[in-house]
Amino acid sequence: MSFTDTERVILANQYEILGKLSNEQAYLDLAENLKDGHAWIYDQQILVSPIFSKEQSDFVVSILELYDAIQDSFDALSDKGSLTPDRVKFPGFDGNNEGEYMRFFSALVKNQQFAHVKAHTNSHMQKISTYEGMLSKWESLGKGYMLSLEDIEAIFSR
Incomplete structure (x- = not known):
């Protein structure tokens, strides 16, 4: 899945907030990978089904x-x-x-x-x-x- 830079920043911010609220390091790590553009890593963690027609x-x-x-x-x-x-x-x-x-x-x-x-x-x-x-x-x-x-x-x- 590919995200624009803007979408990556928005998702990273959401995962960072979620990580801090839930005290879950995995969310903070995902936020960091999104910010750093590590597509292979976040593609393994963010799974989205195709649109149901x-x-x-x-x-x-x-x-x-x-x-x-x-x-x-x-x-x-x-x-x-x-x-x-x-x-x-x-x-x-x-x-x-x-x-x-x-x-x-x-x-x-x-x-x-x-x-x-x-x-x-x-x-x-x-x-x-x-x-x-x-x-x-x-x-x-x-x-x-x-x-x-x-x-x-x-x-x-x-």
Whole structure:
């Protein structure tokens, strides 16, 4: 990561203040490395994730809207067929391969967005292609929010 001289001074001042307030030498050392321009050293300590794109954000929001519709529809069904509460729970994203999606989902919940959607935290398997297929099937069904048992089963079997 590259910083302008101005950005390095600002960050160095912030880390120096943090180091003095918390009495942590590591912050003071980082401030010194920023001031001295030791990019290799501060690049190892200041880790910033890439920007999560609008397309990625829209995808996560869409899949959560779908699971919201599935869960509301499931709750309203008198005959739930072979569906179970665990089956209609949002599986989440794979922490090893879809971590940025997992972090965005967690941020949404933390910010009270889709916090009511019942979900697992980590799917432990890659799910993006599965979700793409589910969204495509939901789209072909008219993207309704009140789904029949057959609609839900079709979305899951896509």
